[in-house]
Amino acid sequence: MKEGAPLERVDGVHVRRNGRLWLDFGGCDYFRLAHAPALRRALIRWVRTQGWNVAASRLTTGNHPLYAQVERKLARFFGAEAALLMPTGYSAPLAVAQALAGRFTLALIDQEAHVCLHDAAMFLGCPVRTFPHRDVSAVARQVRRAGPGARVILLTDGLFGWNGAVAPLAEYRRVLPPNAWMLVDDAHAVGLLGRRGRGSVEAAGLSRGHLIQTVTFSKALGLYGGAVLCARQVRQWLVARSGCFGGGTPMPPPWAAAVETALAELRRRLPQRDRALRAAAQLRQDLRRAGWEVLDTPAPIVALFPASRLEAARLRRALLAEGIDPPWTEYPGRAAGYFRFMLAPSHTADHLERLRRALMSVRRD
Ligand SMILES: Cc1ncc(COP(=O)(O)O)c(C=O)c1O
Incomplete structure (x- = not known):
């Protein structure tokens, strides 16, 4: 295992890596709450008036x-x-x-x-x-x-x-x-x-x-x-x-103080799940047509396991060409690396089409 390359999450859909903005399909911020103003306000409110430890x-x-x-x-x-x-x-x-x-x-x-x-x-x-x-x-x-x-x-x-x-x-x-x-x-x-x-x-x-x-x-x-x-x-x-x-x-108390706000925000955003799930279902269908094996799941997660290093390199290049940060994942306990795409409600039709184009353009081994 090795550390991932440094990367900064900028908003709900972009990351900054090596000084450049990329479209992001990585991570587990499923409702993109990590940048939600309501959570930021809850944290700041607590830090302003109380201690943080x-x-x-x-x-x-x-x-x-x-x-x-x-x-x-x-x-x-x-x-x-x-x-x-x-x-x-x-x-x-x-x-x-x-x-x-x-x-x-x-x-x-x-x-x-x-x-x-x-x-x-x-x-x-x-x-x-x-x-x-x-x-x-x-x-x-x-x-x-x-x-x-x-x-x-x-x-x-x-x-x-x-x-x-x-x-x-x-x-x-x-x-x-x-x-x-x-x-x-x-x-x-x-x-x-x-x-x-x-x-x-x-x-x-x-x-x-x-x-x-x-x-x-x-x-x-x-x-x-x-x-x-x-x-x-x-x-x-x-x-x-x-x-x-x-x-x-x-x-730390500020984080605990923000939990209630996070639960309320989650409740508010739950109806948006369907949008991400529909996008994931469509992507899976397209990938299967292109010969990929992908698991059907009730989560907006699509895992792609390249058959070879060459295929992984081709996928990587295709993603970069569409301005997408390749969500390559190597995780403790898993032998081989793979691409893990997470589709969030905040991904627009254009973002999803860029991802589809990139993945469909790759020649399979
Ligand atoms: C299944 C699972 N359990 C536990 C954890 C650890 O949670 P935390 O990051 O809050 O320590 C993770 C990943 O972060 C996870 O994927």
Whole structure:
């Protein structure tokens, strides 16, 4: 792995790289909230009137009353009993695993799960087995093999951000023992899935018993930080047992103060999802006609895997010729690089046509 080249996001659709503006189809700012004036105002309002750091753990003197207020709003938005803010989305599953350590005899994890879930699994203190990507029968087999006394937890992304695939949560629930838990990293699903944008748990129509959802504010919500949505009892365990929660400084207050505005903005922009989804469906159709294999997903994400380095280089040149920053992605845990296009509601017909033209002009291997 290596660092990406430096790049500056300029507005909802452009980036500046090497001193030049390029059309942008990268990243996970799904509703382009990271530049929304309402969020900027909320942050500035807080910084003007209050401090920007509590400079202590929430177990000591860092428990600003704002945090509990925001957690109540989050719990209401997601339809969960309780919420706990975390400094990042990455640390949220780690904290959950620390809180639940010792409760399970087997952890099952999707082989394509985000690296933070693989890290989290190490805290559970039980054997960890991977299962093939979204393979419900493989989960059922592992459960049968574990026997009737097994205490199982399943870890998966709700929506896999690298290609837009959705985890079959309801099917997992059907083959898991009734006492099994699920830890769902919904970093990408918030805003994209579910009628109210609550993510994969809402989309799958699952009840929240024995289910913990972790989210990030750094993608569809345009902010920074993370949260755990869970039962009240689990929240208590998190506070009491998680070093990731108690051993560090919480999310800076200005960011926490802007969460409510971000949720309101997301709600307002949810109807715009359809536009991006229609554009993604059209692009997939065109790509298939040109011989590409592309996954159908309910997310505005189109992942293209070039067959060779030469093909990747041709795609790159074609994108640059249309003034598009090539969204080449190399991600922890993935062997090969690929192009990941994210279509946002703010992309105009002209932007989409430039992308289509670039991709269609490439000779396939
Ligand atoms: C699936 C998934 N989980 C967790 C994270 C980490 O979230 P954060 O950036 O808020 O730490 C990411 C990426 O950023 C992600 O893609």
